[in-house]
Structure formats: C-alpha cells, structure tokens
Amino acid sequence: MQPVKIPSRIDDPVHLLMWSLDEMAPIFCGLILGMAIGQAMIGLGIGLVITNFYRRYRDNHPDGYL
Secondary structure (H helix, E strand, O other): OOOOOOOOOOOOOOEEOOEEHHHHHHHHHHHHHHHHHOOHHHHHHHHHHHHHHHHHHHHOOOOOOO
16 A cells, blocks of 8 residues: 555635635624624624634634634
C-alpha cells in the first residue's frame, strides 16, 4: 500500500470569501432580522460587531474551546 497524504486543514470550517461559516452566521442573522424590522443596515452593523467580538474570543482560546 502506498501512503495517502491527508491535508492538514481538512477539518477546517467552510470559508466564504474571507470569513469562516461560523463567523458569517451572526452577520446573516443580523441582516435577516434587520430586514424583518425594516433596518437592514443596522442589523448588518450589529452582526459585524458580534462577529468581531466572536473572532477575538475564538482567537484567544485554543481550538475546540467552544
């Protein structure tokens, strides 16, 4: 049998543009809720702020902490 090379990033989450899927969830939820109340830009802004805090929290803790 020949050894099979497995990429080291095979278990990484799906990326959309420059964000991973778990970072995009608050942005999409904020945008959808903002559209529901008629203030899409406010909802998008809140989603971006939440994503920024989540990214800082995730980067300061080891992988798999959450």
